[in-house]
Every structure is written in C-alpha cells, then in structure tokens.
Amino acid sequence: MSLSIIGNWKSNGSIKSNESWILEFKNYFNDSEISNLAICPPFIFIDQMFNLASGLGLKIGSQDVDSSSGARTGAISVEACIDVGCCFSLIGHSERRELFHESNIDLRQKVIAAQERGLQVVFCIGEPKEQHIAATTNEFLEEQIINSLSDLELTDGFTIAYEPIWAIGSGLVPNNDDIYKVHSFISDKLKSRYGGKAKKIKILYGGSVNKKNASSILSIDYVDGALVGGASLKFSDFRAILDFCN
Ligand code: PGA
Numbered sequence: 483m484s485l486s487i488i489g490n491w492k493s494n495g496s497i498k499s500n501e502s503w504i505l506e507f508k509n510y511f512n513d514s515e516i517s518n519l520a521i522c523p524p525f526i527f528i529d530q531m532f533n534l535a536s537g538l539g540l541k542i543g544s545q546d547v548d549s550s551s552g553a554r555t556g557a558i559s560v561e562a563c564i565d566v567g568c569c570f571s572l573i574g575h576s577e578r579r580e581l582f583h584e585s586n587i588d589l590r591q592k593v594i595a596a597q598e599r600g601l602q603v604v605f606c607i608g609e610p611k612e613q614h615i616a617a618t619t620n621e622f623l624e625e626q627i628i629n630s631l632s633d634l635e636l637t638d639g640f641t642i643a644y645e646p647i648w649a650i651g652s653g654l655v656p657n658n659d660d661i662y663k664v665h666s667f668i669s670d671k672l673k674s675r676y677g678g679k680a681k682k683i684k685i686l687y688g689g690s691v692n693k694k695n696a697s698s699i700l701s702i703d704y705v706d707g708a709l710v711g712g713a714s715l716k717f718s719d720f721r722a723i724l725d726f727c728n
Contacts, residue, residue, distance in 0.1 A: 485700055485727045486518040486641070486684055486707030488604065489714025490545060490572065495527050504534040506717035510724070511538050518707065519724065521714065522572055525558050532567040546578055547571040547601065549591035560599045570602035570639065572709075574630065576647045586629035593634060602639035604709070605630070607668075608689070611648035614656075619646075620667050627671060636676065641684045642668060643709040649689025651712060658702050661687055665704035693722030700726055 495503075500523065520541035523531045532542050544563045551559035563571055573596065574589040589605075596603050609622040623644070644664055649655055656664070665685050672680035687699055688709030699705060707727075713719045 484518050486520070486686060487723060487727055488519075488543065488572075488643075488686065488707070488709045489521040489720055490575070490688075490709055490711045491521060491523045491715060492545065492577070492711060493524055494715055495523055497527070497530060500527055500530055501534065503717050504531070504538075506721070507535070507540065508538065510717070510721055511540075518727075520570070528566045528568060541569050542567055543604065544568045544571040545575065547573065547592055547596055549588070549595040560595050560601050564599065564601055568601065570604055570641075571596055572604045572606060572643070574606040574626075576606065576608050576645060576650060580647075586626060590630040590634070593630065597634070597637045597640075600637075602637070602641070604641045604643055604686070606643045606645055606688070606709070608645040608647050608650075614646060614648055619664060623664070623668065624671060627668075632675075636679075636683065638682070641686060641706075642672075643686040643688050644668060645688035645709060647689075651690065653690050655690045655695055655699070658698060661699065662702050662704060665702070669704050691723065693719050696723040697726045 520543050521531065522543045522545045525544060528542055535542065544558065547560050547563050548554060548557035551561055573592045578584045593603050593605060607623050607626045609619045613619050613622040646656060668685050672683050684706035685704060686707040686709050687705050691699055691708045691710045692713040696708065700708060710723060713723060
C-alpha cells in the first residue's frame with residue numbers, strides 16, 4: 483500500500499501565502515512523482531487551492547463537514563464540500579472534539595452523511611494524556627471506534643488517523659514501538675469487524691510529524707501515512723516529508 487500524506491492547515495493560510503506554497507509545490511511537482519498527497523486548507527481557501535493546484539495531482543480535503551444542510555449558520559455541508567472539489571473530509575479531529583464539543587454520536591452522523599453522498603472520510607481518533615499515562619489508550623480508542631462507527635459499513639477510501647492528543651502540536655511523539663502497538667491494535671479491531679475489507683482501510687499517524695522524524699515514523703509497520711499539521715504549513719518542511727514517500 484503506498485503511503486498517504488495529508489497536510490492539515492487548520493486555521494492558517496492567506497491568499498498570498500497559499501500562492502507561494504503552491505508555487506513551491508509546482509517546482510517540486512516538476513521533478514517528483516506525486517501520489518496520495520492531499521491538503522486540507524481552511525474551507526474559505528479551498529476554491530483558491532483547487533484552482534491553483536489544478537492538474538498537479540494534489541488532492542483537496544475539508545477539515546470538517548456538517549451532517550446536514552439548510553438552516554445551520556456557519557456549517558459546511560457535504561454537498562458544498564463536493565461542489566468545491568473536496569474528495570474527502572477529516573471527521574473527528576481532536577480539536578473539533580475538544581473545542582467544538584463534538585461527541586462520538588455527532589461524528590457518527592457526519593460519517594453517515596459523508597458516506598451517503600460519496601465524500602470519503604478520514605476519521606480521527608486519539609487519546610488524551612491521562613489515558614496515555616494510565617496505559618488505557620486501547621480501551622479509549624476502541625470506545626471511540628465503537629461509539630461512532632459500529633454498525634456502519636465503511637465505503638471505499640475510508641481512512642483512520644490515529645492522533646494522540648498529547649502529541650498534537652507539542653513536539654512530543656510516542657516511541658516507535660508504541661505507535662506500532664496502537665496501529666496494530668486498531669488494525670486488529672478493524673479486521674475483526676470488517677474482515678478482509680479492513681485491509682483497504684489505511685491507518686495514518688498524526689501528532690508532531692516533522693521532517694526529522696517522518697522517515698522513522700513512516701517506516702513503522704501498520705503506519706500507512708501521516709496527517710501533518712504544523713510541518714505542512716511551510717512547503718520546505720512538508721517537502722522533506724514528501725521526499726521520503728516518493
Ligand atoms: P501537528 O498536528 O502535526 O502540528 O502535531 C497534527 C494534527 O493536528 O492533525
């Protein structure tokens with residue numbers, strides 16, 4: 483399975499800085515074969531990025547999506563995501579769960595809405611520091627998976643992003659053995675629920691991936707790629723991660 487890299491820009495970027503990012507990406511694209519590379523800009527910049535990146539093999543995703551449309555001020559519908567060219571959406575990023583109080587049940591509704599309309603899902607799970615310290619990570623993740631995904635058939639392209647909350651933006655990263663154990667645990671859970679189909683579900687790692695640790699993290703068994711926040715904002719940093727994959 484080829485590695486997938488997704489840059490999550492969060493609430494960063496500007497019309498001008500996005501243009502510079504794409505300019506650097508274009509130079510890189512000329513001498514590299516790109517596959518399975520995506521960025522999630524803030525929704526307001528998606529159209530700009532979609533146009534700038536046209537023909538460059540860069541996929542565009544949304545950082546979040548709503549489970550419905552209509553009278554929901556400020557929300558972004560699945561239809562709107564698809565309309566502006568997103569082929570997938572992140573769902574359940576820990577910042578959405580914490581800052582916007584999205585529950586496992588809310589996220590389940592989002593997954594259903596996205597899948598029904600053909601928008602691929604990158605579903606984020608991850609444990610807070612207390613669970614990591616108490617060594618109850620597996621139980622915590624299993625609950626997130628069961629409460630949001632149980633009984634759902636997962637459509638093509640469904641991806642899990644494992645992001646320990648304490649590793650996000652902190653510079654702290656679990657050791658390789660811990661990442662291996664958690665990813666193989668998630669893989670086993672998916673296999674027991676989805677059988678042979680589980681093989682197609684990629685499991686990405688996210689949380690302080692950077693140009694120094696990417697090659698080591700991306701070499702771990704059961705790690706099918708990375709969800710990269712801070713290190714995707716400057717193309718020079720992101721490039722070093724992409725170099726490892728191409
Ligand atoms: P980070 O963010 O790479 O800056 O830790 C990852 C994420 O939140 O997806």
